[in-house]
Amino acid sequence: MVSKVAYSDIDDLTYQKLRAWAKRRHPKKNGEWVSKRYWQSIGGDNWVFATRKEGLTPLRLINHANTPIVRHVKVKGESSPYDGNLVYWSSRMGKNPEMPTRVALLLKRQKGKCTHCGLFFRENDVMEVDHTIPKSKGGKDEYKNLQLLHRHCHDTKTANDGSPGTKSGCNSAEPKPTRKLEKVADKWVMRYA
Numbered sequence: 001m002v003s004k005v006a007y008s009d010i011d012d013l014t015y016q017k018l019r020a021w022a023k024r025r026h027p028k029k030n031g032e033w034v035s036k037r038y039w040q041s042i043g044g045d046n047w048v049f050a051t052r053k054e055g056l057t058p059l060r061l062i063n064h065a066n067t068p069i070v071r072h073v074k075v076k077g078e079s080s081p082y083d084g085n086l087v088y089w090s091s092r093m094g095k096n097p098e099m100p101t102r103v104a105l106l107l108k109r110q111k112g113k114c115t116h117c118g119l120f121f122r123e124n125d126v127m128e129v130d131h132t133i134p135k136s137k138g139g140k141d142e143y144k145n146l147q148l149l150h151r152h153c154h155d156t157k158t159a160n161d162g163s164p165g166t167k168s169g170c171n172s173a174e175p176k177p178t179r180k181l182e183k184v185a186d187k188w189v190m191r192y193a
């Protein structure tokens with residue numbers, strides 16, 4: 001509310017200045033003439049400083065008070081960027097001490113979204129690395145052939161992409177130990193194969 005009040009003070013000041021300018025510009029005209037020349041009612045707003053030309057949409061001066069006030073939530077002093085929303089920070093920075101590099105890079109490349117369903121990963125989603133072109137179809141084990149998917153999206157995708165059998169067949173030709181990173185108390189869980 002403080003900002004809204006400040007904005008309307010600025011708008012008052014702007015009006016005073018414009019008014020003085022308009023009167024100086026037309027010293028022989030009266031106040032009413034000047035008002036009609038430069039101000040109009042547009043869309044329920046009175047006293048809008050705007051152009052007036054037949055057949056043209058007026059160009060109008062926007063009031064400061066019409067500016068939506070956006071409050072930025074600051075990171076609290078005692079919390080680090082690495083707390084809490086790991087997915088968010090990893091997708092911003094592409095790396096995170098607690099996030100395996102491959103996953104963090106994929107998150108960043110995908111702007112925090114699962115490429116299968118297009119939805120954002122949330123903190124406690126299980127994410128898995130998938131070979132976009134299955135290895136069984138000649139897909140290579142390289143970064144540009146990798147994508148990060150929700151576990152359930154990965155299940156759907158591998159059921160339909162011609163991978164033989166299961167996801168483990170997609171991820172590697174032979175079973176490898178699955179790396180896991182879980183921190184259930186802080187509400188995020190991450191696993192990748």
Ligand SMILES: [Zn+2]
Pocket residue numbers: 114115116117118119149150153
């Ligand atoms: Zn998904």
